[in-house]
Each structure stands twice: as C-alpha cells, then as structure tokens.
Amino acid sequence: MFVSGTTSLAGPGPVPAAGSPSPAPRSGPTSLGDILRGKRLTAHFQPVVDLTQGRVYGHESLIRGPADTVFHMPERLFSEARRQGVHPQLELASAHTGLQAFHGQASDTAGYLFVNMSASALIHYWTIWGDEMGTRILDGLALEPGRIVIELTEHDPIAPHMAALSEAFASLRAQGLRVALDDYGVGHSSLQLWAMVQPDLVKIDRYFFDGISSDERKQQLVRAVLAVAQCYGTPTVAEGIENAEDLAVVRDLGVRYAQGWFLGRPQVEPVPDVPDEVKQMLARRAPQRIGAARNNSSTVAALRVDAPAVSHGRHTNDDVHRLFGEHKSLHAVAVVDDSNRPVGIINRRDFTDRYSQRYTRELFGRDPCSTFMNGEPVLVDAQASIDQLSHVLISQDQRYLVDGFIVTRDGGYDGLGTGEALVRSVTEMRIEAARYANPLTSLPGNIPISQHIGALLESGVEFVTGYCDLNNFKPFNDVYGYWRGDDMILLCADIVREHCDPQRDFVGHVGGDDFVVLMRSPDWHRRLENIITQFDLRARDLYDDAGRASGGIEAEDRHGVMRFFPFVTLGIGALRVEPASYDRIRPEDIASAAAQVKHKVKHGNSALVVERYNGNA
Known part of the structure; x- marks a missing residue:
C-alpha cells in the first residue's frame, strides 16, 4: 500500500512496531529527524544536455545529507526514510531544497530543473492537497512553473494506483509544471504508465547505455524504446553516459537529450555550458548512413x-x-x-x-x-x-x-x-530507393550500393566491403523449387541485417544469392564470423528430414551428372579499404577487388577471406 498518513517532522518520528528492525545508528548527534527538522539537506545539480544544440537543457536536483553523518549519500538517506515511513516528507523537503538552491543560483541559461518524486509521495500529497499540490511543491518561490519537471522515480508499484497518479499529473500540468518518467526500462516503469501519463520526457535507464557503443543488443533495445517515443511524440533522455564512444552512438541513434559523468558531474552550482570535449565530439558528424552521394x-x-x-x-x-x-x-x-x-x-x-x-x-x-x-x-x-x-x-x-x-x-x-x-x-527519396531495391528482400540494389561506396570513399573513412555468396545454392533451388530458394535468400538477408549496425553499416543485395555489406563497425570481423555461423546453422532448417539426416541432397551438377551436395553455406570475401592511402579510387574499383576476394572464398577452403585493398584492381 502507498503511504497515506501525515507523519509529523516536528516530533521524534514514528515508533517502530514490535519485531521491526531498529533504526539505523546515528553518526554523532544527528538522526534522520534531526536532518529534516534542521533542514540540513544540500542540493547538487547535474546537467542534462541537448545533443542537437550542444548546450545545457536543464539540471537534475540530486540531494545529499550532512557530510558528517551516515546519511550523506542519497541511497542511505532515502532508504532509511522509507524504513521509517517518512519518505514523502523527505522527498518534499528535498524538492524544496533543490528548488530554493536553483532559484538562488541559476540564471535562465540553467534551463529546466528536474525534481525527483516517487509515486507514493505524489499520491500522498495529492490526497492531502488536491489541486494545491503544484503550488505547495513550488513553496512560494518565484520560479516559472514551466521550468520545473517533476521526475517520477521507479521505486513503487504503480499499476494499482494508475488512475490517481494520472489525476495528480494532470493537476501538475494544469498549473504549468512538466512531468517525466525516470529510469524507464527497469523497475515499475511500463508502457501502460507511459500511455496513461503522456509524459513530457522519458529518461531511459543507464543500464541500456553502459557500453552501448560495443553492445548491439542494447542498441536494438534502445531503438525499440525510441520507436515507442516516436509514436507518442515524446523526447527521450539517455542516462549514465560516461564516455565519448557511448555518447556518439546515443547521438547517432537519435536520442535528443543525455546526462552522465562525461557530460557533467553533480556539483553545488548549476553549470552554464557543456565541456569543450563534449562540444567537439558532438560537432563531429557520423558519415552519411544511406547509399547516396554526399551533396x-x-x-x-x-x-x-x-x-x-x-x-x-x-x-x-x-x-x-x-x-x-x-x-x-x-x-x-x-x-x-x-x-x-x-x-x-x-x-x-x-x-x-x-x-x-x-x-x-x-x-x-x-x-x-x-x-x-x-x-x-x-x-x-x-x-x-x-x-x-x-x-x-x-x-x-x-x-x-x-x-x-x-x-x-x-x-x-x-x-x-x-x-x-x-x-x-x-x-x-523513398520512391527512388524503392526503384533500385531488390524486389525479394527490399534491400538496396547495385546503384545504391555504388553510391554508398562513393560516399564512403569521399568521406575518407576506413571501411570493409564484404561480398557474401551462398555455396551449393543452385542444386538446393533445383531440388526444392524457387519458393524454397527464395526462403534461403530471405534467411541470408535477415541474418546479415541482424548482425550489422544500421548506424554504421550498409547492407545491399546485388541479386540472386549475392549480398554486399559495407561496414564501419570496429568489430566487423566478429560480425562477419557470426553471420557465417548463424547462417550455416539455420540454413539446415530449410531442408526436409531426409536432407537433414543425409547432410545434404543428391542433384545434377552443371554438367548434368548426379552427385551429392552438402548443406548450403555462406562464404564472405572481405576487403579492407583505406581511402586516404590512395589518390583516387572509384566505386567500381572496390566492387571489382571485392569480387576477386569472394572468388578466392568460392574456390578455397575458408568461409572468410580478408585482404587489404592495394589499389591494383
């Protein structure tokens, strides 16, 4: 149940029930009640950065207890408040502390102020104050309500009280305040809450961004959340950004706002601007993703x-x-x-x-x-x-x-x-793309592939051209029919796409069973190996029971002679290209050199052959 009482902060605090754990020991003469009565909380402000404009969008108010007590760090402070049943009072006191400090120190350049409150605290005060809640939270300060964002934390089960929470948020909005969901993707946050509350912002939990630059699964999860955000028209904030590599991926994924230690650590005074290294990183644009000339x-x-x-x-x-x-x-x-x-x-x-x-x-x-x-x-x-x-x-x-x-x-x-x-x-652009797309896989065809190679060459970045080709595909197609052959080609297309980063890599379909991947992912070698492994494993499912038991099929070869063909497998010839090493390279030069590497795969014993482009195609 949500806390709905009105525990006084003026007295000694609630008495634990029989059998309940004893209160945490004090450090010196200070207890949680002393801290609240003495207003000994301090606000620190961590910037939230607008990645599109490269400037500070706002600050989150983060509360600290007295430095000389065990309640200095927020985890211990708020945990003890919940244990004693006074967390609504602590959260309100924390909000007032952050608002007062922000009002006293911040200029208009500090942007919005994010104030954390749990669902139980909000409903607690909604029950007591009703439509006066927004005014009581602002505590008489001359801050514009539109600059305040009430950030719903994920500590409490919300589903049973969704209606009351929606009413509380509607009241806050009516008074000009904004609302946000915090730590989305963990805890008690849900799509139902998003749909009912219709927040002004959604902060995606730090778990999804820790190491996202090298974690394809996290990138896919974030894309799924962003798809929901696009449907609702809700801006998103990436939490916990701690290095330039993760920030670059977040920016390229289309996340509008971000916060984390790389962007700015919590400090007593709001900061007016983002660090220079962040500005420089945001100014470096990623090479164009689509297969079109850069003009x-x-x-x-x-x-x-x-x-x-x-x-x-x-x-x-x-x-x-x-x-x-x-x-x-x-x-x-x-x-x-x-x-x-x-x-x-x-x-x-x-x-x-x-x-x-x-x-x-x-x-x-x-x-x-x-x-x-x-x-x-x-x-x-x-x-x-x-x-x-x-x-x-x-x-x-x-x-x-x-x-x-x-x-x-x-x-x-x-x-x-x-x-x-x-x-x-x-x-x-979509019509033009469809014009040159392969009708079976809908992947870009020869012309977009050449255009994308040209864009990569013009940008001067290093990339890898992978030429993919199926082994033993023709006899499979002859025995099982073209519809099963189409399934094999679609399987290859799906697996290649699954293991490529759409922010860095390009997938094209030359025709038939030939595919081209243009990769800028730093782990391209591992991705190509995974493509081959996954395809070779899943391709067997397209054979009938007899074919799987035999390890392949009997079919005529190109000379009309019956012989045994093992399972269809995938081979990839990979060409590493360093445009800066050569005066002029044409897209057709790269295509020709990649085809030669693929030929070595076709007639060799290795499923993956890697060579460096030498300019002699």
Whole structure:
C-alpha cells in the first residue's frame, strides 16, 4: 500500500512496531529527524544536455545529507526514510531544497530543473492537497512553473494506483509544471504508465547505455524504446553516459537529450555550458548512413529557406506581428536566445489568429515573443541526411506540418524548412530507393550500393566491403523449387541485417544469392564470423528430414551428372579499404577487388577471406 498518513517532522518520528528492525545508528548527534527538522539537506545539480544544440537543457536536483553523518549519500538517506515511513516528507523537503538552491543560483541559461518524486509521495500529497499540490511543491518561490519537471522515480508499484497518479499529473500540468518518467526500462516503469501519463520526457535507464557503443543488443533495445517515443511524440533522455564512444552512438541513434559523468558531474552550482570535449565530439558528424552521394540535394541544406529570427530576450509579440506583416510569405519565425540557438518556433497562422482576438494586443503586445511559441520545435542539422527525418513523419506530434522545422548549423540558427517540403523530399527519396531495391528482400540494389561506396570513399573513412555468396545454392533451388530458394535468400538477408549496425553499416543485395555489406563497425570481423555461423546453422532448417539426416541432397551438377551436395553455406570475401592511402579510387574499383576476394572464398577452403585493398584492381 502507498503511504497515506501525515507523519509529523516536528516530533521524534514514528515508533517502530514490535519485531521491526531498529533504526539505523546515528553518526554523532544527528538522526534522520534531526536532518529534516534542521533542514540540513544540500542540493547538487547535474546537467542534462541537448545533443542537437550542444548546450545545457536543464539540471537534475540530486540531494545529499550532512557530510558528517551516515546519511550523506542519497541511497542511505532515502532508504532509511522509507524504513521509517517518512519518505514523502523527505522527498518534499528535498524538492524544496533543490528548488530554493536553483532559484538562488541559476540564471535562465540553467534551463529546466528536474525534481525527483516517487509515486507514493505524489499520491500522498495529492490526497492531502488536491489541486494545491503544484503550488505547495513550488513553496512560494518565484520560479516559472514551466521550468520545473517533476521526475517520477521507479521505486513503487504503480499499476494499482494508475488512475490517481494520472489525476495528480494532470493537476501538475494544469498549473504549468512538466512531468517525466525516470529510469524507464527497469523497475515499475511500463508502457501502460507511459500511455496513461503522456509524459513530457522519458529518461531511459543507464543500464541500456553502459557500453552501448560495443553492445548491439542494447542498441536494438534502445531503438525499440525510441520507436515507442516516436509514436507518442515524446523526447527521450539517455542516462549514465560516461564516455565519448557511448555518447556518439546515443547521438547517432537519435536520442535528443543525455546526462552522465562525461557530460557533467553533480556539483553545488548549476553549470552554464557543456565541456569543450563534449562540444567537439558532438560537432563531429557520423558519415552519411544511406547509399547516396554526399551533396546538398540529399541533406537538409536542400530544404533550408532564409528567414529572419526573433530574440527571446529582446523582441516582443508586437515585434513578431510587425515581422509577419513585412514578410508575407513567412510561414513561421524562429525564436533564438542570446547565443543564436533556437528555443522555439512561432506559427504565423496561430499567432495571427490569437493576435486578432479582442484585447490580445493590449494585454500581450509588450510581453516577450516566447509567449505564443512552440517550445519543442523540430530541430535538424543542415548536414543531416533527409532520410534521417523519416521518423518525424510518423511521430504523434504532427505540428511540424504547419510549423515546419528549424535548420541549425553547429547548434546555431541557420534557417527554416516547411513541412510540405519535408514530406515531398522524404517521399521522393523513398520512391527512388524503392526503384533500385531488390524486389525479394527490399534491400538496396547495385546503384545504391555504388553510391554508398562513393560516399564512403569521399568521406575518407576506413571501411570493409564484404561480398557474401551462398555455396551449393543452385542444386538446393533445383531440388526444392524457387519458393524454397527464395526462403534461403530471405534467411541470408535477415541474418546479415541482424548482425550489422544500421548506424554504421550498409547492407545491399546485388541479386540472386549475392549480398554486399559495407561496414564501419570496429568489430566487423566478429560480425562477419557470426553471420557465417548463424547462417550455416539455420540454413539446415530449410531442408526436409531426409536432407537433414543425409547432410545434404543428391542433384545434377552443371554438367548434368548426379552427385551429392552438402548443406548450403555462406562464404564472405572481405576487403579492407583505406581511402586516404590512395589518390583516387572509384566505386567500381572496390566492387571489382571485392569480387576477386569472394572468388578466392568460392574456390578455397575458408568461409572468410580478408585482404587489404592495394589499389591494383
């Protein structure tokens, strides 16, 4: 059951029931009750970073007890509060401590403040205060409610109390506060909670990001969570980022926000900016993922429209009204901060409709231009490939259709794009991709493969070209029929895709039983070995019982002679390419050299042959 009593913090605290464990020993004269009565809590602030803009998005308030007690670290502090049944009171005191410190130290550049509260504490105070809960949490501070994010921790079973929790969140939102789910993917967090609460943010637990740069399974799990986030239109935060490699993968996966020791450790004062090494890492863009030449026609730069912006700190709603009057074709205007980084977008039609209402100009004309802006615009780097925006089209938040999107360059404002142009460009790209895709596997065919090799050569990065070919496939196809042969080809396609990183690797289908993989994954050799092992094992399932028992089938060879053919297996010729070592390499040079390595596999005793490209194809 959730705690619903009103344990006083003024007295000595609750008396343990008979048989219950004794309270934790004090260190010196201080007990948990002393800490609460004496307001001896301290807030530390850990930054949450916007990876798209490379700046601090907000801070999470993390509470410490007195340094000279056993309750200094939060694990012991909150564990003891739960044991004594006063965790709602401790959580409220912690929230007040964080809010007061943030209010006293932080400027507008500190962004949002994330305050942790459990479900039981929220329902406890919702039961007592009802719709006054938001005001009581803010404790009379002159902080904008919109800058406060109540972060639901995962300590309590939630399902039996989902309705009450939804009501509590609805009340907080009505008072301007935002809500987030913490540690999603572990504990008591669930899709049901996500669907009912409709949080403004979801923080994905640190477990999924610890070593994600070298863990394909974790990458797949995060992609699954991001698919849900796209459906609901919910921004996500990656927790526990502790090195540049993991941050790069998180950025490339499309996670918008992140926090962790690599981005900034908890400290007493909020930080105004991210570390330089983080900025440098975020500025290094990954090579283009799709098989298209790297030029402006395939990047967001092709959709960019020159458009003026307004400043959050200097312009008013009257200024926005005049701007729209001077630029009749302007569908929206971006709102930027003093560093020219976008913080919102104002839709022309919505703004005009509101401004035409009676007394609106008199009441809001001199207010900041952020009054009527959408504070969660779609932001896209000018060098991002257009295909990376496909997820925007299927997200639940469809405001981009009328608002358009903001184009950035190195985190700063660079222009606008329209929803119409985005839909048209993505549609055209998909049609073009389908035009050259293999009809059986839907994988890119010869032309996209060559284009992607060209993009990799132009980028100058090292990569591996793997030419995959099936052994003994023709007799299998002759004996079992083309439909079973198609199943074998589809199996190969599935296994290759399963073991390739879609953020770093490209899979193409040349035709028939030939596939090409272009790999930038650092563990490419292990991936190729796993592809071969998995295919050789699972291909046997496509034989009938007699074939599996015999280890193969009897069939005619190319000379019409009956002979025995063992199971279909996979061979891969791998060509390591270092573009910087040569003056000029053409895609066809790489394709020809890879085919020669595959030929050695076909006529040798090894399933995997690796050679280095020497420029003599």
